[in-house]
Amino acid sequence: MSRMSPASADLKHLYFQMLRIRRAEEAIARRYAEQQMRCPTHLCIGEEAIAVGVCAHLTVQDKVFSNHRGHGHYLAKGGDLLRLLAELYGFAEGCCGGRGGSMHLTDLEAGFVASTPIVGGTVPLAAGYAWAEQMKKSGAAQGCASVAGGRMPEATNVVVIFFGDGCFEEGVMHETLNFAVLKQLPLLFVCENNQYSVMTSLAERQPKRDIYKIAAAHGLTAVSGDGNRVDEVYELAQVAVANARNGLGPQFLELHTHRWPEHCGPNEDDDLGYRSPGELAAWKLRCPLLHTQQSLLAQQVCNDEELAAMEAALRLEIEQAFAWALQGTRPTIESMRQHLYA
Ligand SMILES: Cc1ncc(C[n+]2csc(CCOP(=O)(O)OP(=O)(O)O)c2C)c(N)n1
Ligand SMILES: [Mg+2]
Incomplete structure (x- = not known):
């Protein structure tokens, strides 16, 4: 399949989705200081284009697995904002019953299976899910063949795993790549390369080489592409998702981006000096929202009033979502032993 740019209407939708994640993350950062959210929280401000550009090609039946920095993936896949916020407050109404916090998200109705804090932890889970999807498809094909004379089954549901450049250094990543290629799984690996694992740059961790080329060596x-350009992410993901769906095996995207806030928490940390001088400022000029907003205005897809209306709609939605979440109830002591396996 060849690459196609998003149509104007799609670009507007992509912009709105990115803006929704940005404003939700900013609101979380603002309210974090109130000390009511007690879970460690990794914000994805600056990286919104990747989640949005990839998830634009997924159906509800397609599944997403994510990592510690998962709010954007969850929202882009259609996860419930109310239940995300309630989870951050540790309330029973949260998507994980208030037991998990920011790094344990799930919304099965939306096809967002799980995020976990263990770096690499969800990578083999995603492969397992993709293997199950493949088995279901081949089971359906055998059923079809006996009933309908070998008619081809529907294309497979796709599984997407989002992870960082730090995760790519985990052994399980490479074991999973090997297995996914061996089994030709309908799995899309999306590496969000923000150049840092906590405060250590890629240059301090690895010899100079491209992550996507290491992945390609698995077969x-x-x-790779610009993870701050939602149109580029959209185009690359369109091909990758279609390939995975249509039996061409696992696909890998390395998307370059940058996280603006501190690794974990609501604040900025540029004063710590682990980023080179001017690095963050340069990335801020490459803001994924700013670029898309300029395109929408230049192409006259949106005017200033429509952009202001989007902001107003999101302000209301997010305010109401916090109001709902803050009325949550604490999980009961009796529920403590539920969902435990020993
Ligand atoms: C197995 C494991 N090792 C270490 C950690 C601590 N840790 C949490 S996030 C993180 C950095 C991950 O970097 P990356 O995968 O690039 O994601 P980013 O935070 O940059 O989005 C580390 C080392 C962990 N959670 N799990
Ligand atoms: Mg990283």
Whole structure:
């Protein structure tokens, strides 16, 4: 399949989705200081284009697995904002019953299976899910063949795993790549390369080389792109998702981006000096929202009033979502032993 740019209406939708994640993350950061959210929280401000550009090609039946920095993936896949916020406050109404916090998100109705804090933890889970999808498809094909003379089954549901450049250094990542290629799983690996694992840059951790080329050595189709350009992410993901869906095996995207806030928490940390001087400022000029907003205005897809209306709608939605979440109830002591396996 060849690459296609998003149509104007799609670009507007992509912009709105990115803006929704940005404003939700900013509101979380603002309210974090109130000390009511007690879970460690990794914000994805600056990286919104990747979640949005990839998830634009997924159906509800397609599944997403994520990591510690998962709010954007959850929202882009259609996860419930109310239940995300309630989870951050540790309330029973949260998407994990208030037991998990920011790094344990789930919304099965939306096809967002799980995020976990263990770096690499969800990578083999995603492969397992993709293997199950593949088995279901081949089971359906055998059923079809006996009933309808070998008619081809529907294309497979796709599984997407989002992870960082730090995760790519985990052994399980490479074991999973090997297995996914061996089994030709309908799995899309999305590496959000923000150049840092906590405060250590890629240059301090690895010899100079491209992550996607290491992935390609496992024998799958791997490409890299600008993770701050939602149109580019959209185009690359369109091809990758279609390939995975249509039996061409696992696909790999390495998308370059940058996290603006501190690794974990609501604040900025540029004063700590682990980023080179001017690095963050340069990335802020490459803001994914700003670029898309300029395109929408230049192409006359949106005017200033429509952009202001989007902001107003999101302000209301997010205010109401916090008001709902803050009325949550604490999980009961009796529920403490539920969902435990020993
Ligand atoms: C197995 C494991 N090792 C270490 C950690 C501590 N830790 C949490 S996030 C993180 C950095 C991960 O970096 P990356 O995968 O690039 O994601 P980013 O935070 O940059 O989005 C580390 C080392 C962990 N949670 N799990
Ligand atoms: Mg990183």
